Amino acid sequence: MTYIVNRYRCDIGRLRHTFPLPCTPFSRPEHRYHRSMLDKNALQQLSQLKTQIIDSKDQGDGEVRGSQRRFGFVRLDDGRDVFLAPDDMQRVFPGDRVRINVLTDDKGKFKAELEKLLESPLDCFTGRYVVRGQGHFVEPDLPRFNKLLFIPPSQRKKCSEGDFLYCQVAQHPFKDGKSQVKVLENIGSPDTAGIEGKYTQRKFKLPRDWPKDCSIGSDLRADSRKDLRDIPFVTIDSAETRDIDDALWAQANDNGWELHIAVADPGAFIRPGSALDRAAQQRANTVYLPGFTQTMLPNPISQGSCSLVADEDRCAIVCTLQVSTEGEISDIQFSEALIRSKAKLSYSDVHAHLHNEMELDQACLKDLHAASVALKKYRSEHHIIMPEQPDFYFQLNEQRKIESITKIERNDAHRLVEECMLAANRSAAIWLADAPALFVCHAGLREDRYDNVRTVISKEIPSAADCDIATLAGYKTLIKACENSESSLPLRSIFARMLQPGDISIQAKPHFGLGLKRYTTFTSPLRKYSDLLVQRCIRAKLNDEKPILPNEDELNTLLEAIRNGRQASKQMEQWLQYQYLARNTSDTVYDARIAHVNGGGFTVELLDTGISGFVEARTIPEKLIFDADTLRLYNDKQSFQLDQLLKVKTSELDDFQRKLMFLLVD
Incomplete structure (x- = not known):
């Protein structure tokens, strides 16, 4: 017979020898095991046993990651990715922080057992109204989020199928796998003129209103x-x-x-x-x-x-x-x-x-x-x-x-x-070098791609073998060598895919992309707040004053707002582009250029319109090998490389999900 102690089973036969007082299983319902029957020593030993049981388990905290299918993963804080089965995936949202027990299946692979929901950042989101039989749902417009969330009858607000909604999570599914949302706003129907702009503004929470007092006075200078x-x-x-x-x-x-x-x-x-x-x-x-x-x-x-x-x-x-x-x-x-x-x-x-x-x-x-x-x-x-x-x-x-x-x-x-x-x-940037200011910087190649870059250099441009690619001078030498190389590979395009993103800093750091020791921008102050800040730095130096610069948190918030705006623009463009492309038949053939390559396939860009879509490697008859050094997919019969020209036609297109898949045309 067993007792349940905090969800872990303990054999009473083993516990008998640890307790100084008799401890036998009770056969009658009126008898109950409780803390008052044990002395302090017994309770302490029971607590120690509980701690030992918990410590013996492989537990970890991490973030839930979705996938294109029903299952998911938990990225633990220690770097491990642990498989999350479809049933457990129904109890969480991508982005949730959870505590899991890490189990091992018969094949030695990690499998997650949900233990506790630590944090769920998902609150308000946009999506599309969907009806499935008698059920009414919202299809969230979130990355790697592929399940429908239930809208109870009291929250449907006369919405029609296909309407675009702004919703809030009302019930998290962790306890029973059932979630609910409430509709905060019906943004509009698909045939509303300009619905894409209204939806994008709401999705990315772009500020819509100005403060009451936006007037400007006279010139302070x-x-x-x-x-x-x-x-x-x-x-x-x-x-x-x-x-x-x-x-x-x-x-x-x-x-x-x-x-x-x-x-x-x-x-x-x-x-x-x-x-x-x-x-x-x-x-x-x-x-x-x-x-x-x-x-x-x-x-x-x-x-x-x-x-x-x-x-x-x-x-x-x-x-x-x-x-x-x-x-x-x-x-x-x-x-x-x-x-x-x-x-x-x-x-x-x-x-x-x-x-x-x-x-x-x-x-x-x-x-x-x-x-x-x-x-x-x-x-x-x-x-x-x-x-x-x-x-x-x-x-x-x-x-x-x-x-x-x-x-x-x-x-x-x-x-x-x-x-x-x-x-x-x-x-x-030169003029402000000795003054407090804001600078635009670019750190060059990603450190995790250094080995790939050096492999390409040794094979394709040995004249640059001695350059230190981690320094500005070495990177400039590398790019000059690419320009003068007779290699058949698109070397600059390859290295461009291995660069770090640009950044803004209060320190004057190199800009590898432009090959400059320092760089800043002040020429678009009507459109960029960072340029407005740099202008204030220029004015402060002219008047021998100290400028007010953003602190680290303010700078990160500014960068996040910039990224958010760029993503909003990109997603709306894709939405309209895919609508435009959907007017053509699936047999329409397009001239395209390979813009990016990974192990799963390659992104192509249509030459006449700039519209981008993906060609999956598995749609190509014979298995392809991915070369991470040269960003190339190949087999004995064919090869796919950056900047290569080819012909494609559409195989799958969903303008709302911004999903566009192409097939190669021989």
Whole structure:
């Protein structure tokens, strides 16, 4: 006979010899075992036995990870991944923190037994209303979350199947596997015009409202500004741009060119810590969603009083440089100024002017172009130039769906503006090097890929075998060797997939991607809060003051908001792109390029539209081997490599789940 002690069975025969008082099983219902029948010594020994039983078990805390199927895993804090069976997976959500008992099955593999729910971060989420027979559910729009959550009758609020919802978890399923949610908002039906933008805004919790007092006062720096209104600045942007951040002017001299980059100065009106400043900090960036823009600053400011519109006096931070005929920068100066742009020019018109296809009145364009060519030449010789990527323009219809997609190749006007912005930002990082400031940094290759990189170097570019890829100088040597290599492999594309993400820091650290010892950005203060902060650092140095920099928590929050906005933009673009593609038949053949490769297959990007989807390795007849060094899938008959061109057609498409699978076309 046994007693249950905290869910673990203890043999009474063994316990008899440990207790000084008689302890026999009771055969009658009125007899009960309780603490008062045992003395302190017996209780202590029982407690010790309980502790020994618990300690003998392999327990651990970790996070639940979902999968494409019904089962899941628990990633323990010690790094182990433990299998979670489908029945147990029904009791938890991906992202939950749980305590588990780690068991071993007949094959020696780890299996999780749920012990305790420690934390469940899932609260509010978006999803799609689904009806299955008599049951009403929401299909959560969450990564690796593939189960439906029950909506009780009292919470259905006249929703219809397919409606997009904003919900809250009302009952966690840990106890009995049954969950419930309540509907907080019916965002709209699939045929509502612009529903994708409304849904994306709600899903990513993008701020929708401004503080009551968003007005800006007079220029706080009016008395100290230089009057540069006689300089004939011009702006070069897309024809539809209204939030104009920068204006340019250049003039040839004996040493090359004097280059002026004027940048809008919203910080002259926005006090640190004010309601408007806090709102801008929360938004972090302007988020460009197709057909809808989530601005960092209110439109009357970003498109009006602070935008460098033509023929209006505007406050600016002006960076003045001397650019040599070889493209080297010297004599860096910054000033708070008052400017007046003389013209708003478009990329297409400036490009046509530079190629004598049309005539513009702005004489400075010739010198701006010449200076930008010299700047780029210097960068190509001493730093790193990133490969150019085309842009894609979405033409939307009345329902705010994509009507057409136009591929836009970068032209000489884009390159002119890019070089001027890079020159200003590089110069700001140099000028601020000895002052408290905010810097943009990039740490180069991931440490866990060093062995892969060295393997490729030894086989494909042995001339770079001695370079230290962990240092900026070594990485620059590696990239130069790639550019001069005769290898058939796309070396730069391979190494680009092994890079760490960029970062923002209050320390001046190298930017490996650009090949610079230090870098920052201040040229988009109407759209990026970090640029607004850097402008404040510039102003503080000009006035011999100490800037207010974000602490570590504030910096992490800012970075998270930036990532959140980028993800929102990417997901909405994918949603609309997949709707657009769904209008074609499944037999439509597309020209594509391999953009990424892993052991399960490869991502391809359609050349004409930029739409990305996945080709699973298992859909290719003969088994493929993955080479983690060169990011290649291959067998005896075929090989799939980054940048390789091929033809594909769709096999599976779900625009809401943003799932697009392709098949190869022979």
